[in-house]
Amino acid sequence: xxxxxxxxxxxxxxxxxxxAFNCTYSNSASQSFFWYRQDCRKEPxxxxxxxxxxxxxxxxxxxxxxxxxxxxxxxxxxxLSDSATYLCVVNPSGSxxxxxxxxxxxxxxxx
Amino acid sequence: xxxxxxxxxYLVKRTGEKVFLECVQDMDHENMFWYRQDPGLGLxLIYFSYDVKMKEKxxxxxxxxxxxxxxxxxxxxxxSASTNQTSMxxxxxxxxxxxxxxxQFFGPGTRLTVL
Numbered sequence: 001x002x003x004x005x006x007x008x009x010x011x012x013x014x015x016x017x018x019x020a021f022n023c024t025y026s027n028s029a030s031q032s033f034f035w036y037r038q039d040c041r042k043e044p045x046x047x048x049x050x051x052x053x054x055x056x057x058x059x060x061x062x063x064x065x066x067x068x069x070x071x072x073x074x075x076x077x078x079x080l081s082d083s084a085t086y087l088c089v090v091n092p093s094g095s096x097x098x099x100x101x102x103x104x105x106x107x108x109x110x111x
Numbered sequence: 112x113x114x115x116x117x118x119x120x121y122l123v124k125r126t127g128e129k130v131f132l133e134c135v136q137d138m139d140h141e142n143m144f145w146y147r148q149d150p151g152l153g154l155x156l157i158y159f160s161y162d163v164k165m166k167e168k169x170x171x172x173x174x175x176x177x178x179x180x181x182x183x184x185x186x187x188x189x190x191s192a193s194t195n196q197t198s199m200x201x202x203x204x205x206x207x208x209x210x211x212x213x214x215q216f217f218g219p220g221t222r223l224t225v226l
Binding site for chain 1: 146151152153154156159169201213214215217218219220
């Protein structure tokens with residue numbers, strides 16, 4: 001079983017739609033969680049951290065369910081510029097060093 | 112602004128050649144990482160380093176070695192390139208401090224093709 005699993009998509013949605021991505025992780029001792037965004041032919045960049053209480057950054061909302069070992073990302077009012085691959089990322093040990101990356105979910109927002 | 116640079120964007124090598132990929136960061140980060148990214152497999156950690164001359168194996172170190180002689184520079188070496196090492200190679204760096212947001216900053220990547 002992969003340590004971090006994501007639905008690869010692709011998700012094709014119209015502008016203005018709400019879309020949700022899910023991710024599960026296998027290590028119950030994992031300490032911290034993130035969503036990274038990777039544009040086509042570019043490097044990954046941190047989108048947002050995921051906190052136990054859930055957190056919001058503009059149109060983006062991240063949720064964590066430790067009991068089910070499940071992370072989600074909700075994007076409201078999708079823009080064309082949201083088209084990218086979204087990587088679910090887990091810090092398995094709490095150290096500053098290693099992160100485990102999911103293989104990503106591809107989103108295309110259509111005009 | 113954090114900047115991580117990699118020596119080449121595209122590289123074509125022949126089987127058996129020795130290949131050097133260089134990465135430089137300008138933010139005085141202690142941690143540096145080398146990943147490869149393949150379709151459907153995501154980013155997989157090859158090696159990382161948390162200090163000069165220190166290195167630790169990641170998930171897929173076979174066929175690779177690394178060198179960190181200066182804090183800002185981390186090199187990935189393919190001693191004898193093989194076709195299954197054709198991939199996108201990404202370097203990243205981060206601060207050593209723990210906490211909830213140990214963000215990794217990535218370079219633009221090197222697409223290596225081994226013929």
